[in-house]
Amino acid sequence: MTPRYLGMRLATFVLTILVASTLNFAISRLTPQDPIAALLGRMASRGRTVENGAEILALYRERLGLDDPLPQQYLNYMGNLLRGDLGYSLAFFPIKAEAVILRALPWTIGLLSVATLLAFTVGNLLGALAVWPRVPAGFRWLVYLSMPFSAVPYYLLALILVYLFALNWSVFPLGGAFTPGSVRGFDLATLGDLLHHATLPVLSVVLAVIGFWALSMRGIMATVLGDDYLIYAQARGLRSRRIFSHYAMRNAMLPQVTALAIDFGRLISGQVLVEIIFNYPGVGWVLYNALRAADFFVIQGVTLFMVFAVALATLILDLIYPLLDPRIRY
Amino acid sequence: MTRRLPRFLTPVMTLGLALLALVLVPGLLGQFVADPEQMRLMAGGINAPPGHDHPLGTQNEGRDLLTYILKGMPNTLLIGLVGGGSAVLLGTVLGMLAGYVGGLLDGVVRNTVDIGLTIPPLAILIMIAASFSIVTPLMMGLVIALTSWMHPTRVIRSQVLSLREREFVLLLRLSGASPLHIVFRELMPNLIPFLAATFVNAVATAILASIGLEVLGLGSFQTPTLGNLIYFAIIGNAMWLGLWWWWLPPIVIFIVLFMGLFFVSTALDTLANPRLEQG
Amino acid sequence: MSVDLLTLSDVHKSFSRGYRNRVDALQGVSLSVAAERPQIITIAGESGSGKSTLGMLALGFLSPDAGELRFRGQEIAGLRGQALRDFRQSVQAIFQNPFATFNPVYPVDHVLRLTLRNFSTGAEQASRETRISDALRAMHLDPALVLGKYPHQLSGGQLQRVLLARAFLLRPQLIIADEPVSMIDASLRAVVLANMLELKERHGISWLYITHDLSTARQISDTLLILYRGRIVEAGPMERVLDAPQHPYTQLLIQAIPRPDPTQRWQAPLDWQGDESAETVTAAASGCAFYARCPFRMDRCLEAVPPLLATPADTQAACFLHEPGAARPG
Amino acid sequence: QDIAEVPREATVIIENEFGRVAVPDNMNPYIAGQYLDWGMWQATQESLFYLNYESGELIPWLASGNSFNEDKSSVTISIRDGVKWADGTPFTANDVVFTINMLKANPDLQYSFDMQQWVADISAPDDSTVVMNLTRPNPRFVSTYFGVRIWDTILIAPQHIWEGVDPTTFTNYDLEAGLPMGTGAFRLVRSTETEQVYDRRDDWWAAETGFHALPAPQRAIWLGAPGEDLRAALMSNNELDAGWTFSRSTFEVAQSRNPNIVGWTEDLPYAYLDPCPRYLGLNNRAAPFDDREVRWALNAAIDRDVLVAIAYEGMTDPAATLYPTYAPLQAFLDRNAALFEQYDVLGSDMMLIDSVMEGKGYSRDADGLWVDGDGARISFTLVARSSQTDKVRMGNILAEQVRDAGFDASFQPLEDGIFYADVSNGALQAWITDLCGSVSDPYETFSRFHSRFSGPIGESVPGVNASRFENAEYDEVVDAMAVLAASDEGFDDLADQALEIWLRELPGIPLVQARLLTPFNNTYWTNWPSSDNNYIHPGHWWVTGALMLLNIPPAG
Amino acid sequence: MATMSGQARESVVVLAVEGLSIHYEMRAATVRAVDGVDFELRDNEVLGLAGESGSGKSTLALGILRLLRAPGRVVAGSVRFGATDLLALDESALRELRWRQFAYIPQGSMSALNPVMRLQAQFRDTLTAHGERMPRAAMHARFVDVLQGVGLDADLLPRYPHELSGGMRQRVCIAMAMLLGPRLIIADEPTSALDVISQRVVLETLAAARKAIDASMLLIGHDMALLAQVTDRLGIMYAGRLVEMGETGTLFRDARHPYSRRLIASVPDVRARREFQSEAMDSEPQWPLDEPLQEVAAGHFVRPWGGGYDS
Ligand SMILES: Nc1ncnc2c1ncn2[C@@H]1O[C@H](COP(=O)(O)OP(=O)(O)OP(=O)(O)O)[C@@H](O)[C@H]1O
């Protein structure tokens, strides 16, 4: 890899982040929502008379820099970003937006990476095996059977899972990340508790996307199947399993890996509903809440994090892609 | 070496179309036989199970659910069609031009798409949906299209990139054909099965997205849709109350609809990519 | 002095594959096609020597990095409007793979009609139909059999002749044919070649025939250009070059051609240094590209690129052996 | 190992009504908009007084009593002996003085404006006496600000902690250092987005002084349930002891699964009366609802019995005013029965609509909808906050009812951010909301329609009088009420006058009483508040929830 | 097929194909790619198969090797390899035979190597699949050995396929075929995409390597001049059928079937120019193809086409 390529790639990365953060800023300012009014409204709805509403509004606007002209706000925003400062959360002043986000982040990353990788692995295997010639025909239908799950919206799937497994059969807990009030430490019991609570959320994400992976893998695999190197490998008397893993899958995975980075971003969005249903701590819920309360800085922070995550995933992927596909040289 | 176009009606396609018909025929025509009075408040008892008067029972406001579904389905389909359709339309035009013309246009489109793809769609959707007081199915569709045109654009562009290297395109240029002619009259027909498959996927995605929004309470309340039917079922605790006739039918409809769309798009894939065709 | 139909002077073209990896496909090629006297010019050479690139440049589908391409004295890249139409009408092409040359979704006559519509001014619909039929018949195709047929319904030879008919319809002055017969088996190949010859002789159409099959070239062409690594290494009248090759590469090339006669089998293995390795290519970068394999190589071949020199066989060869005073090999 | 292990039998689990805590490490109770009802209010802090408004009694707690001077312009609060902060520091009058002064000095703190407005000066003549001189007479001062009138109260800050910090940014959270520091029977041991854990303090001052026995639960946990159905599931699995609200049918199913689940009453309505009646807010400064007759016509279109039957499943009552029908307020309403005959809010009368509307020059179009002279319909959108289920459930019904009466209405739930922005700048025409005003005397509710909270359309007003109702005569009456206690002479007359004007003008349309079905689970803990055992209001998310924690013995 | 079994010859038959028919069965139509083909291949013999593009040559090779992909299917006939009926073998038995007994040089040998695997790994896979357990060094020595046999350097081993030129890749495939010293090599147009110099080098390498291990070879191609150079016997295929088969010399001298004659006659000669008769070929001549092959001279079989056997 040449320094020049690395430079170009990094420049693209920075550009993406830059454009995305600008868009971010623009979109949140374009909505007619007013976070401070929302704050006062919420107070009034809970029986508090806010007699000096106008003053409080002005006070907050000033403190949060919302009374500056937009270009100034934009410059401040970008300048702060450079320093890793996302600004105050408007709904939870005086807490910083990054504090709100960073607390939720590990949960989302944990849940998401497990779910994504699981769905990716299982989905691709299913899809590949669906067209692999030496697989019983009945197995092919597994792929088709996985489709209805993808047809049921995440949210409902999660609800149905809760009803079946948590309520009716009590196999899994009703929600949360841990048993309330449990003692936590770095031990097996804690890990077990964690996994027990994560099972249903992960399952609902996995079930919902597995079919899509399977479907596209099925298409790619069917193309790969006719490739000369597969026939040649078979002609050389290689074992079917070896051909499947090192010849067919290894090549068919290449386009899927590219899709993985993009899909990662989409999954983050999908996560919102799952986190709500399972009362699971995470960024999805933070985003949702912030959107409802028009908490601009938190919204910007979360979106920016998502953009960053996806852009970073794509960057890493591009950089390691030559390792996966030796034909690619930069 | 002969190139054959497989006949259109493969078994998978037939199955898909049959499933679609199962949903679309009542979904599109049912609204004309449904009696709007049945959708009114207390048209029947509250939470009545399926019975003679109400084949699919009633919900917690006494509205007849069959009527609700029949009236709601066209709107849901409209969202899918508008959302998926405009995304694919935009994607086709942009993807084709960017892919064929290349140069600056391609650079702009490609980068916009790449950046757009990194921005989480739900964030934009919630933001937009939350910003408008009234959300009609048409608007909902357009809002969804706004966040979903990137994917079609990307895949169509790459298809065109590979097509434009084909010798027949060069021959067409030699024949004095204009770029627009080549893109829309010559390349486009080649991509029809592919576009159709993309369209089918986009419609499915749009419907899923709209349900996600409606379930969050960001949908249209003026007009019945399957999404707000589910939303009301959720806030009415239909599952907890054991009112299966309220939440199950829309889910079954979705499954049938999506399986139909899925089979059709698989069959279309096969048309576009003959290697998928096998025993 | 009459202006040549097409002239290439000192054309260079390189492709970059990724970063830093550059392929010099053409490194200073000049040739011209006279306007008044129809001729068939064959361009031959090893795979990757730049033959197709030359064709694409001449058609205006690629633009050169350096050098000039002129159509009737005008720069091709600068052609616009009527001049461009003139150029398209005068310089046509037949591509290597007949199956890929037709849009699979339209009947083969679609492109014929399109061509006529775009190029003939004011011709009546009826007269167009007759012109198409006439052109097909001229290529020994029964219009009733061909019109309305889809590309996949016709054989390679038939498709190839539809292309010839199309060229005939336009009556261009020059047709650039890139390996027009490589996909066709021997019996059909003869027919296509005969058609080419006929077009030249009866209708005054010149050809740039790109191939690596010298046996077919022998049958039809007047002039032969041998390309090696993006440079013309030998040029001259067909018979002379083939019968008395002067450049060591040409000699090797001709020696390698198999004879369709089991009684005249190869006796000794070809005197061939093997595949080009990176080192030899680098060593010869500033000199003669054939250095690594040349049985007659001299030190000075490393220093400079040999220019095209007149040879005793009345041809030109890019070899220092033909410098006045050089010792000629026997 | 971060916290001790406590068995379920010794743990009480209470639902956090807010669902989830976005910022579990900010326990500063003074920040505007801050709601610490996930235990901080109830478990670690205590109030000077607790108001039992079913009985109207003001229970002294950290304070031992209060007395006003003659003209109600000065109040003396005496502090109970032996009260100690969790770290052993005595709780004194100086803490109260410090707190009030801190609030006055920092305008962006919650209650700051109130204190600036009311408290002329505050002093502590000795450690157990606080004297506050008010700017104007205010007989309600103590119950309003120090008695948990609704939801929360002004909590007293430990001076030794808050001195020297910036109260606008201080997070008051440091488990090691014992923050949040309070006088309550529990201390915080864990705070995450989904769960707050508080453990009992055996050195609680009240147990030491014998004022009150230690609470039975060793641990109290607050956790969120994202929806009613999951709440029901958690309760029927005995994973929750006190829940946020249920609809009637959900409750009945839950009870059939787990008979230990109980409500306020054994039979219908199961629910207790919350002080926030639901009403339809109307924009009094924009056509067509700037016309009182049109407001009355709209009122006539509404059938509250249907709302009660469907949206509340028969669990509540129609409301003719914005007063919860607690005994003192009921007496006020009963006294004015004649007025309600004159202004029949509850009657739905189609004839009235026709005569009013036709008199105004409207006529019905082909669809039966009112159109003005230019053929324009009376079109408006009814909105509600999408997070408030009962209002969303009413929305569709209301829209259908007023549509049947010829008003071209539709319903749309809105997100908080846009709902409040639109309400406060007057962009909305009609919205379903509630009013948490009076609890014991009629003044508070009336004050919410005072024109000082109003403003022109387009200008942000704080959302108290979002109807932008302005009536000089009414303002005058309300101002006069402000300085009188309910028992004072002349107060009743003023209240009756105000009611007359309010009913005549009908600035908003009362819909239903708010009855909340707050479920409790008797499996592990008993003696939850009920209609028969009404020791405190059952809203366990209020600061009064502290009393509940002290009164629940283990089951069996 | 009695006519084909020239039992008189004493040499051993390595491969016997009888009545082999292979169809591509698709929904719209069935392509009879190979239609009742019989032939034998003897010890140490090079048999050429020629015929126009699409006449079923590759399909035939894949059918023999049992490498057909759907929708291709053997519908009739038998393939015997020595005494074994290849078509009746189960997968695992077949796998044992592959490469150890018969190797294959594919038509697209440009793309036959797994693009994401180093050459040595692909070589190693071939060995280990056949239970050849040996130390790494020994293995490496073996690879170097076969590579040198085709004139390639050992330093290619750690490379990826794309780092090789087309000719080198083709030679790697030849080396691969030599790895286990098979009795039979089936080479499908091993040189079609190359220029004449590379073509010749590859073919010469192949011939030398084959001789070194005494294998028989089925060589498929459509370049008659090339086939003339390297085959012992030649079969001409047309529309899925063998229309003529005989000694290569005989066929070039005395082809009988009009298709073979045209194929041979139309091969241009680089040394001489000759006149073309540009015959009209609108409809391909329809020769009857159903009659059985007839032996017109010893070892020379021709399918009757309805005309006389004139020369
Ligand atoms: N679009 C392109 N991008 C990058 N490299 C290219 C491109 N086109 C051609 N080349 C490279 O340029 C060189 C010359 O290619 P060209 O196709 O002109 O050769 P050719 O003589 O036609 O070869 P062949 O006989 O194999 O067709 C080759 O090394 C080729 O790989």
Ligand SMILES: Nc1ncnc2c1ncn2[C@@H]1O[C@H](COP(=O)(O)OP(=O)(O)OP(=O)(O)O)[C@@H](O)[C@H]1O
């Ligand atoms: N996978 C396939 N599906 C359907 N038809 C096929 C398939 N492969 C080959 N055919 C058809 O079978 C016939 C024989 O093809 P085959 O590849 O065996 O010919 P070939 O003689 O090897 O041609 P070439 O010289 O071009 O390699 C052709 O008509 C071809 O179109």
Ligand SMILES: [Mg+2]
């Ligand atoms: Mg080429």
Ligand SMILES: [Mg+2]
């Ligand atoms: Mg082949």
